[in-house]
Amino acid sequence: MRLWIQNFMGKYIDDWYFPSIHFTDILEILIITVIVYEIMLWIKNTKAWMLLRGLLTLGAFILVAAIFKMHTILYLAEAAINVLAVAAVVVFQPELRRALEKLGEKNLLSNFTLWDKNKENQRFSDETIEGLVRACFAMGSVKTGALIVVEQAIHLTEYEMTGIELDCKVSEQVLINIFEHNTPLHDGAIIIRGDRITSATCYLPLSDNMQISKDLGTRHRAALGMSEVSDALIIVVSEETGKVSIAMGGQLVRGVTPEYLTTRLSQIQYRVPDTKKRFALRKGRQKHEEDN
Numbered sequence: 001m002r003l004w005i006q007n008f009m010g011k012y013i014d015d016w017y018f019p020s021i022h023f024t025d026i027l028e029i030l031i032i033t034v035i036v037y038e039i040m041l042w043i044k045n046t047k048a049w050m051l052l053r054g055l056l057t058l059g060a061f062i063l064v065a066a067i068f069k070m071h072t073i074l075y076l077a078e079a080a081i082n083v084l085a086v087a088a089v090v091v092f093q094p095e096l097r098r099a100l101e102k103l104g105e106k107n108l109l110s111n112f113t114l115w116d117k118n119k120e121n122q123r124f125s126d127e128t129i130e131g132l133v134r135a136c137f138a139m140g141s142v143k144t145g146a147l148i149v150v151e152q153a154i155h156l157t158e159y160e161m162t163g164i165e166l167d168c169k170v171s172e173q174v175l176i177n178i179f180e181h182n183t184p185l186h187d188g189a190i191i192i193r194g195d196r197i198t199s200a201t202c203y204l205p206l207s208d209n210m211q212i213s214k215d216l217g218t219r220h221r222a223a224l225g226m227s228e229v230s231d232a233l234i235i236v237v238s239e240e241t242g243k244v245s246i247a248m249g250g251q252l253v254r255g256v257t258p259e260y261l262t263t264r265l266s267q268i269q270y271r272v273p274d275t276k277k278r279f280a281l282r283k284g285r286q287k288h289e290e291d292n
Contacts, residue, residue, distance in 0.1 A: 051091065065077070121271050122269060122270055122271075123152065124150075124192070124194050128170045128195045129266065129269065130172075131170050131171045131175065132150075132235070132261075132265060133261050134172045135175035136175075136235055137244060138176060139175075139237045139242075140237050140238070140242040142242070143240070144176075144179055144237065144239065145237055146175070146179040146235070147189040147234070147235075147236055147237075148175070148236075149190065149191045149202070149226060150232060150233045151192060151230075151232050152231045152232055152268055153271075154230045155193075156193075159189075159199075159204060159226075160202060161199075162202050162203040163188060163189075163199040163200050163201040163202035163203070166190075166200050167196060167198065168196065168197050169196060169197075170192055170197055178190060178197075178200055179237075185201055188204075189201075189202045189203075189204050189226075204226045205225040206222055207221050207224040216252075217238070217239075217240070219238070220236055220238075220252065223235075223236045223247040224250065224252050226247070227248050227251070227252075231249070233247075233268055234247040235261070246260075246261065
């Protein structure tokens with residue numbers, strides 16, 4: 001057995017080439033890793049993510065055409081490459097400009113929190129949920145209108161830019177003061193990311209759904225429109241009736257209770273697989289309809 005091992009080592013291992021690794025090589029790998037990570041993170045946080053998925057789908061289609069030797073499709077794809085390169089710069093121009101602006105002001109290592117699994121999995125704390133619920137129903141009791149967007153996986157950077165930038169912790173007192181009548185920040189929506197309020201007086205897209213009830217105002221239409229273009233949970237406090245409503249996934253649930261709002265916020269508190277999340281949301285909506 002020993003002789004066989006020696007023969008194997010002498011025949012194969014001796015001829016292997018092991019390149020020398022220096023400190024600069026390791027540093028270069030780390031720099032490239034950070035750059036690729038930041039580029040992927042930037043793409044995911046903008047509309048470019050959806051466009052990139054479309055390009056990947058198109059690339060897969062071209063690959064299939066190459067495998068089966070579909071010459072016409074390959075000729076059209078080859079002719080369109082130069083045009084697509086120029087079109088990509090034009091289409092991504094706002095995102096490219098924003099990325100270059102962020103490059104000089106952002107710490108590239110600030111996003112590496114791999115060791116903190118709880119922070120990675122939790123979007124916001126129980127304290128944030130309690131503050132949101134108390135503030136919404138406190139404003140509803142005095143008929144103070146409010147529009148609150150709770151961000152999930154899809155980042156809402158482009159809508160944040162339409163408002164006034166903030167950076168404060170979510171609390172009942174802060175939310176009530178923001179939406180108080182005749183205050184500078186009461187008009188428009190606020191966006192919450194994690195446990196922080198990131199922007200106020202934001203403009204949201206209005207829904208084009210013609211089946212929306214005519215007694216719903218601009219706040220409810222904006223909440224429904226926002227839920228149609230993102231995965232955010234939007235909370236609306238009616239200025240006319242004081243009722244609290246929730247919009248998510250293009251669906252509007254009106255006149256919810258504090259318990260129901262707490263349940264819905266708890267369902268999106270942690271990052272879970274899409275199948276489990278959809279099941280939880282459907283179960284929560286059915287329970288609310290049964291209670292009513």
